[in-house]
Amino acid sequence: MSPRRPLPRLQGLAGLLMALCVSAHAASWEDGPLPPRTQAQWALVAAVVNGVPMQAQQLHSELPVQQLLSHYENQWKRLGSVKMGRQGPWQTLSLHTDQLHLVLQAQADGAGSRGLLSQAQWRDVRRDFMPVEMPAALRTQVNQVTETRDGPRRSRLVTAACPDGFEITRQRMVAHARSKGWTVVTDQVLRKDGARHWLAAYDAMGLSVDVVLTQADGASASHLTLNFTDSPT
Structure with missing residues (x-):
């Protein structure tokens, strides 16, 4: 697999993405009322x-x-054919329209229930979602890229597996940061219960870069998390 090509399935919010297409018109979110005696958090x-x-x-x-x-x-x-299913302990409800994919995952919680209600505008996929700041020298198998915004601040969180191992991945990331002139804010290698962790942070001239690299033991694959956060102007 190409080092910068994401896996075809998300690791979190399971089952939300279907085949990807491009549409010139943005879909609107389905915005119905909450059930009675129900609270929601984003x-x-x-x-x-x-x-x-x-x-x-x-x-x-x-x-x-x-x-x-x-x-x-x-x-x-009213929008189309609704499907019921099960995914582990979760009962699921899903609907796929020409623009939206809706999923509700629910399970018992005491006398009541809890759930995750998700929507994906699958017709409005962006092809250029990989951060341009992602080091090309890193050989990674990207699992997920999540972009969020909080006012003027944009965060792009990348999670990936690293087949080259802990130390090679760390050295390549350090070399990339040095070549770009990024300022080191934090750089720590920790060992705990046989696992290795590298925690690093860089000031990249208007961009904050946070790095977490972990390896459970010497025989395990390494896992990398990079968070690119734009500083407000």
Whole structure:
């Protein structure tokens, strides 16, 4: 696999992405009322995950799972064919339209239920979602790129596996930062319970770069997380 080509499936928010197409017209989000006795918290707000605009809410409800599912089934059936399923301990409800993919994952939580309600505007995929600051010398298998915004601040979080191992990946990242003139803010290598961790942070001239590299043991693959955060102007 190419070092900068993402895996075809997301590792989090399972099952949200379908085949990717491009549309000249942005889709609007499905914005129906919450079920009674239910609270929602944003998990993703206007995010872009592997190029696909997404949003997600965590639900906490006094309703049992079946009533929570029925509420959204009644809301969504006007849009198309709603499918029910199961994914591990989660009961799922999904709907795929010509612009949106909606998924509700729900499970019992005490006398009530909890869930994750996600939407993906799959027709509005962006092809250029990989951060240009991603070091080309790193041989990585990118799992996910998540872009979020908080006012003028933009964050691009990249998670990847590194087949070349811990030390080679660390040295290549250090060499890349040096070649770009990034200022070192933090640089620590830690060992705990047989695992190695590299924690680094750089000031990259208007861009903050946070690095976490981990390896569970000497025989395990290394995993890299890079967070590129634009500083407000």
